[in-house]
Amino acid sequence: MPDPIKLAPFAPDTASVDAAVSAVATNVVPRSDGYGPVLAPVPLSLALPAECRGAIAVFSPTYNFPIYVAGTSKGLFVYKTTDQAWHEVTNPSTSYSVPPGDYWSFAVYGTLLLVCSAGTPVQKATIDVLQAGTQPFADLGGSPPRARHMGVVGDFLVLAGLPDTPQTVRWSNSGNIEQWPLGQLDQTGDEQQLPDGGAVTGFAGGEYGVIFQERAIRRMTLSPDSGNVFDCSVLEENRGAVAPWCIAKVGPRIFFLDRDGFYALVIGGGPSTPIGAERVNRFFQGRVDPERVGMTVAFRDPTGERILFAYRLAGTDAADPSLLGEALLYDWLLDRWSFINTPIRFGMSAATPDTSIDSIEGSIDDPAQPSLDDPMYQGGATLLAVMTTDNRLAVLDGAPLEAVVQTPDAMLARPNRAFVRGVRLDTDADDWRVTMGVRESLGASTPMRWLSESAPTVERFAPARASGRYHRARVRIPAGTTWSYVSAIEPDATAEGSR
Template sequence: MALIGLAAFEPDVASVDSSVCEVATNVVPRKDGYGPFLSPVPISLALPAGCRGAVEVNSPGYGFPIYFAGTGTRLYRYNLGTSDWDDVSQPGRTYSVPPGDYWSFAVYGSRLLACTLGTPVQVIDIDIGKQFADLAGNPPRARHMGVVGEFVVLAGLAADPNAVDWSDLGNIEFWQPGVGGGHTSDLQIFPDGGAVTGFAGGEFGVVFQERAIRRMVFIPNSSEVFSFEVFEENRGAVAPWSIAKTGPRVFYLDRDGFYAFQGGVSVPIGAERVNRFFAARVDPNQVASVVAIRDVTGPRVLFAYRSRAADPSDPTLLDEILLYDWLLDRWTFVALPIRFGLVAATPAVSIDNIPGSLDDPGQKPLDDPSYAGGVPALGVITADGRLALLNGPALEAVMQTSEAMIFRPQRTFARGVRLSGDADDWRAVIGTREKPAVSEPVRWRPETRPNTQGFAPCRASGRYHRARIRIPAGVPWTYAAAIEPDAVREGNQ
């Protein structure tokens, strides 16, 4: 029989005689179907407390990746030699991250900046700094930060949540607003649009408010310094950390779903696809804690959130993820509990951690470039507080076809299915029902595995059929495109 494709994951749409499906778990979209979502491989010991933000930066002096992470009260730096976290907090200061918030980080030259509403802006030299310190110039406390050209911009200020503030041009230690005399630091208070809920830097800034999106453009030799143009009204970011910038696109979560902002306009990417699915699953009291993660290994962005089913005794755990591939314009679902996510890269290898002896046959020389690390990767802070890269064995994958009446209008007797994919080990189960009504649940048959001919026997009679494929965790595979049913027409009923 003809192949039945593993269709796009759009659980908001009825998957009956359609080109969509309602189950695509722990997979990534491919043009020909789906591929595996890889498991996290820890590279660090656990943080001393729950992670409230993390960032990977490149060492300006040595060229290898360096990791920093924050908890509710401290800042830490990953120690390559011990795989532990060194406390690099400012001596004598206890930080305070408000409940539901995270640290915001920005790199300016060789310095890493960190801010949160409950703490003065912190700064450390990436290569030689031993501990963070207050950024000079008395900048305001803020929820978000970013870099626009040679300016550091602070957004969502503690003193005025409807404002943004920026440093002097090329001097991030000068923050006196509107003093003139060649200084360009200043403050902008927005009279409408509500509180500033997020910020994305770059060649120009994008300011997200509760009900407006503005573009922030530097005007050289102007007394205004920056112009603020309203690109959209009644549109904004409901979750401050749901904002992820990748090239010209900025992804974010608004009150009614997921959007991509590009070229001055927001395009809905979740409407009639995953928005209702998300709204039904997310903890309604934790929507503002949604975290967007940019995937540098592909054209993808991940939205991690806390579900209604999450353990109430662990309030900072993000236990589910929606993954969006902006090139293919397709979604998937990932069941992976994490604390945070970040752009990452493979770390450098310490000479003390090289396995075996340097004299062993086949051992790489010390100048081998693989020891320097730097290979792009998707990183997470796991549920147990460890830094991990998503480059391990595949997670257990589950994919489902849409429900279909194969021999319309007659009944069908299914004898089995074959998977069009390259996994050597997989399982199949067939579900049937007589009519696509809420009053009639799907009847699932026992799960089976393929025989020597590659068919999984699944005997099932019904008017409507659907097939669910499960690839166990750790099984090597690269694609799953479709299923081939072995079915016959059943009588003239």
């Protein structure tokens, strides 16, 4: 019997000519030994009153539970667990507007949640007060400029993507984000016009600020002894960000999308590294809406070392402009990709919300109910959250989605043809299906011929009767099946005569 065929890394760009990679890994996450399941979204909330145009989960500075804030093109809303509804916290004295194709940008500064968009003055709200839903957002003091992006560097608030001066970044006074002076020697607030590299297309804060432009990446370093508050030095030329909200910072790593594909940048670690080249870049470019590449959104999956890149599909209904049809998932620890075909509107790193006692079904005196000091009521368990197509908050902790994975081409009786009687699957799933594909050569003139799908017998052996020189197995694990890993197939094959 031939050796087991491992489920190879997902690299559809080269899978047709490279037998070490696979063209299919759908609704799975990479593991060192194969793949694991992606869990279905479980809605927590009622729907927003309009399409979601950005969302964030922030932890209360006082209590250990997350607070969810989401925005539409005209308003901001906070989610309350007591009634599972979104409560409007829009500033009643300010008109909100998020331009088409844009999203809200969020930042946390101490106890404040800050929000901005190119069509709205910078907004502020105290996080703990915001959760109560009794006090709306207000304009940030000091008349800061409108901006598409924001971030915190040290104790400065930095605004970028300024509509009126697109090659400029501006920052507040140190420790006072409601003071925005310009060019005053006794003040630390100021601005920097960048001489080249094109318009600013994104920003990431932290110990250093990282400015993404159309054709350059710069680092903002606090430099008070130089006569300037910040030194904006070039990190990399002829490299930038094409999608403003496809910039995800995790520790020293920043993941982003440029014109030619996906990259990772480690601050202080040299130039950016291509992570999608000859693996998923051409796959992405063939599926994304070429007019809406800038709507691609990157967000972290906090349950693992993973980043998701959700994008708008080509041919998507123009009447639904904020729908992100599918996503690519990258595990930076394993340096492997997979594909998720679940449509969403936005995504975020999140946690389970606190559970209101009023929402408990049955009586709290029921012996089967958890005690009132159970951690479930406090929330805080790390999860990935999304805003669904119907604009509801959902966490990905439901039953597994339908998963489809595929082996590379294998020559099981080299150099002869082989007859495969069937296969076993290395997995802990009780329910799975296999479709065998056969062909006589790897040339484009001999496409794969797929046989009928078969289910395993009680001996966990799926019959096939597949004769060919090259074999490929496509595995499907139905939605709702409980499983944790799938790693390889074990073919039951014998050599056939040559012809």
